[in-house]
Amino acid sequence: MTSQNRNIVLLPGDGIGPEIMRVAVRVLKDCASEFGHHFEFAEFPFGGCAIDATGMPLPAETLAACRAADAILLGAVGGSKWDALPIGKRPESGLLALRKKLDLYINLRPIDLRPSLRSLSPLNADRSRDVHIDFVRELAGDIYFGEHRVESDASGERATDEAVYTTGEIERVAKYAFARAEARTGRLASIDKANVLSTSQLWRRTVTRLAADHPGVKLEHLYVDNAAMQLVLAPAQFDVILTSNLFGDILSDLGAALAGSIGLIPSMSCGLGPSVYEPIHGSAPSLAGKDVACPVGTILSASMMLRESFGLKQEAGWIESAVDRLFLQGIRTTDIAEPGMTTVGCSEFGERLHVGMLGALDRHERSGRGV
Ligand code: IPM
């Protein structure tokens, strides 16, 4: 086994961000000592806490550290304290700026219904079977990055949000989705609103043209309204879903709800710069400081980092099995609590995971395969 030295930048952010980050970092440290890697962690202000400290959600020092990192682990940003700020000055604009500056144009959000949590899904037993969807969301274009304008005159206000896509922007993310589908079951659903939007028509034309280079992929196109319905009625029909920034934002939350809790879902944002890994949930201000948040989305983001950025498949699997073992033992956070199970706080979930991992380490060493 080759040991790796890696620099990981941590952006805990706001709300529950710091609590869930602490748990995930401990998991990464346990993993490093188990497998003989060396992970260096450096924490930087980002989001609302960075606005408070420096006046900006993405300070230059934070951006510079991110550019130089091997990978970035992010908690969550935002909170009511900064809600009155205009667009462009809010914590969320730091997140968008980070995505843009690092050219992170792919956002991968895997929705897996873990067998031990299947009963949490709002879907009935039939529909929740075999749901493993990879959402590939375009992340650096669309209405998110067009011009946002508000004008006013005597008759009132008028707001405009411009949505823009270029062929190149669609091609680069679509190529990733085709490759992902090829590596899975070969089914790719591209979701748009081509019956109304010209950006969607360009999207559909571009994706259709690329399909010729991927004969092994079975491509279908769906309108976003129909896709939302199909995701609820028959989610197992989907394998890889490719969609634009705004539709991906909305549909991936719907997907997370199918998995039982938005707290469980990790994500990777990648492109030209170092990749950013973050849970797809927000900063949940109402839960912050109460030690009740679910750290699983962040823990699984950390394992995704190991697999996708560092090629450490075994290590990622080791973390994921430890999480699954806790679920099988009935250890749950509040959002995924069920009768007869043991409900624990965020830090206790981390503690139990740590102990469970050390248990696995003992077994590992006893079997003579220790590192
Ligand atoms: C997400 C979030 C962000 C987005 C917000 C916080 C700007 O909802 O990552 O899904 O809309 O992209």
Ligand code: MG
């Ligand atoms: Mg979102």
